[in-house]
Amino acid sequence: MKRRQLGSISWKTVEWGLLIAVSLIFVFPFLWMFLTAFKTMPEVYRFPPTFLPEAWQFENFQLAWKSGPFLTYVANSALVAAGILALQLLTGVPAAYAFARYRFPGRNLLFALTLIALMIPPQVIFLPIYVEMSSWGLVDTLWALILPYGASAFGIFLLRQSFLQVPDEVIEAARLDNASEWKIMWRVMVP
Template sequence: MKIMGRIALKTGEAVMLIAVSLIFVFPFIWMALTAFKTLPEVYQFPPTLLPESWQIQNIVKAWESGPFPTYLLNSTLVAFGVLFLQILTGVPAAYAFARYKFRGRNLLFALTLIALMIPPQVIFLPIYVEMSNWGLVDTLWSLILPYGASAFGIFLLRQVFMQVPDEVIEAARLDQASEWKIMWRIMAPMAKHVLVTFGLFSFIYHWNDYFWPLIMTNSNEVRTLPIGISMLKASDGGSEWNIAMAGNMILVVPILLIFFFAQRHIIQAFTYQSK
């Protein structure tokens, strides 16, 4: 009896495992399946599971429905531009917080932590006005500059820099290495792991971001991929869902691929704040 119960429990769990994984993974599969159907097949009810004929050209159609090379270029420029600035401002700040004692350090660090908690959605309006006064609305600068310093990045890097043994830094100082050189040639490489983790977080965040480019841009030359793809959806409801889903594949597949290969890093990057 006991063994039978065990088996029943195991099968029950297996069923649950399949059900739960379907809930989270099947929507993505459905996205891909829809992307390869013809429009009449999309509007068939009840729907077919597999496309009757695989319409690979839907991806091309989505790609050619707008200036997607520009969107892709802008998305890449913004994501890497932001990351570059964040590292450029973050490493020195983290080094100072971790390695120097100075008046106002705790206060300044507390201010940094507050910046970590308040999302940009709350203060987009005054930033928009600011950008508008500087004539930067509808430029890539308005997408990059507001994210130029990352409180999260400073927080992560400070953590690592505090753990570097004093001897390492002193040895470098005795070798007449400048503080600047110590920072970039000794400290930064020691934080390689965290830089990768943070880089993935920042890149994925800005690659995915919809809100900020929606606020700041209104011409195709500076729009990013998420905006371009959201425009594949017709506002009246009669969308070509196959083309829309094909467009979303362009946005989703790279991220899922990165996730597949750097799962541990990414999960760590996105859940680090909890520690």
Template sequence: MQQAQEIQNKKEELSLSSFLDKLKFPLKVVEVIVLIFMIIIFIFPFIWMISTSLKTTQEAIQIPPSIIPSKIVIENYIQAWSSGPFLRYLGNSLFITLSVLVIQFIVMVPAAYAFSKIRFKGSNILFGIILIGLMVPSQITFLPIYMMMSKAELINTYVPLILPFMTSSFGIFLLRQNFMQISDEIIEAAKLDNSSDLKIMFKVMLPMAKPAVITFALFSFIYHWNNYFWP
């Protein structure tokens, strides 16, 4: 009786497995269709942007709109490029964005290392003050900063575009949380090899927190590249 029951259970398992195998192909087809649909949704704005840039003014604003231009107008790009010193604009954006990014890491890495691995009096209070900075809207700070830079006669220079962003509360918080997950034994081993705190920060801690570093670098680069208000 027990043997018959085991045979019946095996038959049910085989039938269920066979049923699931038959479902694999239809499910895969559905998955591919959904992915293609999502790709079209994300790519369509870029296709529309390129298509519109090649249209005449009348065709660009006509209703109903057309995806494929009836006449390709390359002169649009020539006119846009000659309307201003775009190489200078590009150079300004790269210089300011990369300068901010480098200075932020120079400031944030020691701060995150101190808050995560060095015990000192008042560290929790100082870190709490940094977290408060996450809750302060930038609209509150831009006017006092502008007045400070104006009094220092730094308006129309690169300094006001870089100096106010030399650190980031979010960046310090993100790196601190990642540094805290790194074992203290690794730091002790590095100190036994006569490594200084500076070397430990940039040669040991920073490479081990690479995902957080890359994440913050992307966020910071995109934010400052697209920051049209502050300039």
């Protein structure tokens, strides 16, 4: 009995040690970035680098705040993120629901094309997207950042896989309660 407890304790120690080591690997870049924000410019470029700043420079944050319209940048980022999220929900959820729950001609081909879209490197489509946005007159607008990402092949794939996990009995029960397909999709499948 004691031997089993000893083995369990030593295994837990190794497990916790590995978890802490991996956590430190992931946290270290953020800690380095945070501490570097307090360094002077020559100290940032010093080799070998120093971990802690020699003289803490709190003025760096004031300088960064005053260097541009920071609140505008934050608002633009929030608008772009919200716009992309809304469009991806409006396009991805119905597409994933159709791929998961309906049988129609060409379904497998369309889903394969969706998966093929995952293999296209983003760098390949930058120029065509710019040309398209330019022809629509959307260059230098937030719409040019939102529209190209309005549909996500990866999102459709993940949602489809999630929707396939919902038992058919749940959907049948919703249909017996006179729920429309729209209601089943948004009230049963998405949550």
